[in-house]
Amino acid sequence: MxxxxxxxxxxxxxxxxxxxxxxxxxxxxxxxxxxxxxxxxxxxxxxxIEDKQARRRVLKVAQVESERAGCREGVPCVELGST
Structure with a gap:
């Protein structure tokens, strides 16, 4: 890289x-x-990943997994589009 x-x-x-x-x-x-x-x-x-839609899909998967894990204490849950 x-x-x-x-x-x-x-x-x-x-x-x-x-x-x-x-x-x-x-x-x-x-x-x-x-x-x-x-x-x-x-x-x-x-x-x-250069494609913006592909990056959004990756972020969505990360968001779902974060929510599934309960957004660890001390690490705030982040909504897509709020960063």
Whole structure:
């Protein structure tokens, strides 16, 4: 993925890295273990999806799964379109 990264993707990854208090380099190379590694994989997959409707479908699946899990304590449930 690093050979196809755009300036926009770099900006998104920089913001995400700051938000989760991880170095930007976390998103390059092999994914780390645990939650950060899963987030890494999710972000790589997300950036590969260019179609807006496809992204909406992915968000809908994530929303349904979040609601099924009861939106963990401390993690607010998010309605699509409210972000």
């Amino acid at each position: 690093t050979d196809r990264i755009t300036a926009h993707h770099q900006s998104v990854l920089s913001q995400l890295a700051r938000a989760i208090d991880e170095p930007l380099e976390t998103f390059f190379g092999d994914p780390p273990e645990g939650d950060v590694g899963e987030l890494f994989t999710l972000v790589q997959l997300w950036l590969a």
